[in-house]
Amino acid sequence: MSLGPDNRSRLVIASTFVVALILAILPGPGWAQPFRPDWVTLVLIYWCMATPQRVGVGVGWTVGLILDVLYGSLLGQQALAETLIAFLTLKLHLRMRMFPRWQQAVTVLVLVTINHLVVLWIRDLVTHTPVRWSYWTSSIVSMLIWPWLFVILRDIRRRARVS
Amino acid sequence: MLSSTGWSLRTPTVLTRFVIFTALALALMVLDYRGQHLARIRAGLSLLFYPLEVAATIPARIGESVIQFAGGNRALQKKYDRLAARQVKIEAKLERFDALRAQNTHLRKLLGSAALVADRAVVAKILQVSEEPFTRKIVIAKGSRDGVYDGQPVIDNHGIMGQVTEVDLEQSRVTLITDPGHAIPVEDTRNGLRTIVFGTGDEDRVAVRYLTAPTDIRVGDLLVSSGIGGTFPFGYPVARVTHITNDPNEPFLGIHARPVAHLEYNKEVLLIWPSHASLAAGKLKPPAVGTPGLPPGPSATGAGAARLPPPGGAKDQPAGTHGH
Numbered sequence: 001m002s003l004g005p006d007n008r009s010r011l012v013i014a015s016t017f018v019v020a021l022i023l024a025i026l027p028g029p030g031w032a033q034p035f036r037p038d039w040v041t042l043v044l045i046y047w048c049m050a051t052p053q054r055v056g057v058g059v060g061w062t063v064g065l066i067l068d069v070l071y072g073s074l075l076g077q078q079a080l081a082e083t084l085i086a087f088l089t090l091k092l093h094l095r096m097r098m099f100p101r102w103q104q105a106v107t108v109l110v111l112v113t114i115n116h117l118v119v120l121w122i123r124d125l126v127t128h129t130p131v132r133w134s135y136w137t138s139s140i141v142s143m144l145i146w147p148w149l150f151v152i153l154r155d156i157r158r159r160a161r162v163s
Numbered sequence: 164m165l166s167s168t169g170w171s172l173r174t175p176t177v178l179t180r181f182v183i184f185t186a187l188a189l190a191l192m193v194l195d196y197r198g199q200h201l202a203r204i205r206a207g208l209s210l211l212f213y214p215l216e217v218a219a220t221i222p223a224r225i226g227e228s229v230i231q232f233a234g235g236n237r238a239l240q241k242k243y244d245r246l247a248a249r250q251v252k253i254e255a256k257l258e259r260f261d262a263l264r265a266q267n268t269h270l271r272k273l274l275g276s277a278a279l280v281a282d283r284a285v286v287a288k289i290l291q292v293s294e295e296p297f298t299r300k301i302v303i304a305k306g307s308r309d310g311v312y313d314g315q316p317v318i319d320n321h322g323i324m325g326q327v328t329e330v331d332l333e334q335s336r337v338t339l340i341t342d343p344g345h346a347i348p349v350e351d352t353r354n355g356l357r358t359i360v361f362g363t364g365d366e367d368r369v370a371v372r373y374l375t376a377p378t379d380i381r382v383g384d385l386l387v388s389s390g391i392g393g394t395f396p397f398g399y400p401v402a403r404v405t406h407i408t409n410d411p412n413e414p415f416l417g418i419h420a421r422p423v424a425h426l427e428y429n430k431e432v433l434l435i436w437p438s439h440a441s442l443a444a445g446k447l448k449p450p451a452v453g454t455p456g457l458p459p460g461p462s463a464t465g466a467g468a469a470r471l472p473p474p475g476g477a478k479d480q481p482a483g484t485h486g487h
Contacts, residue, residue: 018215025219027291036294057177061184065191069208070215071295072302072329072336075201076191083188087181116296123297126196127344132364138296 009162013055016043016153017063025070034134037142038112040067041085045111046153048089049096051162060086074126081118085111101147109143206331216302220291283436284318285309289429290334297364299342301325303432306333311434314394318433322400322423323347323388327434339426340401341369349401350389354379357389360402360420366427369402371418376409378416386420396437400424 020039028036040063047055064082068075088111089096096104116139156162175183195201231238285305293300305311307330315327317337325345329336338345345362356379361370374380384404390397402420409416 021215022219025216025291025294027220027223027294033294033296036296057180057184061188064188065208066212066215069205069212071293071298072300073295073298074192075195075205076188079191080185080188083181083184087177090177120297122192135297 005161005163008160009051009054012156012160012162013047013051016047016156017059021063021066021070024067034137035141036138037145038115038138040064041082041112041115042108042142042146042149043153044082044086045089045108046150048086049093050154050157052090052093054162055086056090057083057086074122077119077122080122081115084118085115088114101150104150105143105146108146109139112142113139205329209331216291283438284433285435286431287317287434288431293336297343299325299339299345299362299364299366299426300328301337301339301432302334303337303434304334305434306331306335308332309434310436311335316395316399316435316437318399318435319424319429319431320433321425322402323395324422324424324426324429324432326394337432340422340424341366341426347395347401348389348391349386351380352385352387353381356380357391358386360386367421368405369420369422371404371420372415374416374418375414376416380404380407380416380418382407385423396435 017040020043023039024036044055044060044063048060060082061079064077064079065075067078067082071078092107096107099107113136116135120135191201195205287303287305290302290304293302303317311327311330313327313330317324317326323340325337325339325342327335328338340347340360340362341364342362343364347360348357349360350357358371358374358380361372363370371380371386382404386401386404388395388397388399388401400423402422404418404420406419407416408418
């Protein structure tokens, strides 16, 4: 590749986000919707943790805004939630790197739940949204998928020498 | 941790960035909620990220063609047989329908009210089902270029599906009647009771709220759009009441209904441009089409003609008037 290491890192990070965004809007059967992990938030958490000097609040905001556009939701709703997640992860990233895998997964559960909570609050302010238990299954699935996603993204990061 | 970078104009701290971007997000939300200033920006952005949406539909398309290839002729033959059988049935029904429509317009003329003019309709393909959690929305492949407008009713061959809530150039987003933010004015075909059907977020359930215990509503009642509000034309089926609970601790009845339209199974939907007459029909409330037994015509000359259909024809009437 003729790209410099800096641009290559950016390209790699951007492409993982593109894949996450596509996975987030991939059409699926209705019953599967509550079990869809929050791909974008998971990838955001990973990069904020692994490369806080590259991915931070601004990237979180941008990715959230793209998600808003793709979902057709109130502009800024996901952007706000992802900004908050990026901020919290940046604050926690040194500790999260030290955590054993399961503890990391629990932290991810908390972060993804906060994300959903923010979105739910905003949605409830704008339109009445009944809360049901199925809304929280996504966070659980996100937690379960985290260890695997972590390994995959770490592999990508090491092979592409993203730093 | 923060003091190592310090406060400077070139590299703001994580906290300041967080505050800035939060403020930006909040400002965006207020603008987007309060007015239509952002409609153009949103349209531009969706065009920019359209490739992502296309990419997301690729696996489903590949899967479909694989299934078609593997399933082969037998599935097609089965489908053909089923459709052919249905076609015959529908044609038979249509014959009757035409006669009934002629009769109906004739009767309406006699009654001096506006006739229900057929609404213009266009078939639109469903591009994708919105995967945003907590909502029920779909994206269809018709946009402002095809004359789609905000608030346009969307139906299928069974009943009302929802309304257009966002229009781009070549595609638009439809909020289904099951979306928690959606409400549609309806009336009960059995007794003309006017009420509102709310979305719940469940794919096969809508709710009728704010009805008190003595209200005359029963399981099995068909709720059709009442035309009040002007968004939906009068007389399209919306939902059928499935469940009524009367909890003395609650101020209102808990009423569940099942949408008549096949919200989760369609690949195509119908966009309709309601004619002025059919919108007005709901507002002025002439004798409802759904109510059995038209009131006697006011004009003496028409009374004879109105009662002309023999008993054999009257038998067909309920089926025809409900559009089934």
